[in-house]
Amino acid sequence: MTESELRDEEILALASKGDKDAFGMLYERYVDRIFNYVYYRTGNLHDAEDLTARVFQRAMNHIQNYTDRGVPFSAWLYRIAHNLVANWHRDRSRKQEIPINDLPVLPSRGDHPETRLMHSQEQDSLLRLIRRLPPDRQQLLILKFVEDMSNAEIGQIMGRSEGAVKSLYHRTLLALRDQIGDHPMTLEGE
């Protein structure tokens, strides 16, 4: 049986017994998704790398505690990432560091090299507005658009029902639209 044929549950069973190769397989499967999530939440490549490493270190240390109760392994990883990002934001606000930089340009999957570098002011402005939203709303938008997840999948990660996610999504769009109305200068490139 090849690595790709193994299901998460089978790999998890091995990883929870301390098999580091099995954990390595899980890492390969999920590192991009977790990195994407942390990258958009922090807006900082260096911290995204650091936090992604910490997510997997924490997962590796606590994998024996992970019990499959209908929540996928990916949901468990996202919850770890969400908590670590929340701690990171709290520490930053305590230290009163400089504001988060704009997202550095990383190539989008499938983009041509020329379009990779296209990071318009419009997108920057929208990202700034997204980052002003409460953390749960940011999480929802990232999971929906970056990870292309359904409301049901997002609900598993956020610990909400599918209906609650749908409702939160609608309210988030309305709030974002209001913010766009309140900050027209921001959207014109400041």
Place this chain on the structure above:
Amino acid sequence: MSNSKTFDPDFDLTTLESHLAGTLKPVSTPSVVTHRLKRRIRLPQRSEIVTRFNNWRSLIIALSGTLSGLLLIITVARALYHLVGRKGS
């Protein structure tokens, strides 16, 4: 490239969704980062130490063991000092 018309406050939510889809796109993790991360999380000593010390019971045993060891060393050292000291005088 800024376009204030695109962000007309009155635009509908479908337009906003299409802007979000164009902005929040999955990025490719740089391969250097992937490899660096892999090296970092696979450090055996570090992870073993972290795992061991995540357990409070192990931490308490390790601390008490260290303290007991220190006390024993001090006691033996003092005993030797007194014995050698008496012989010398």
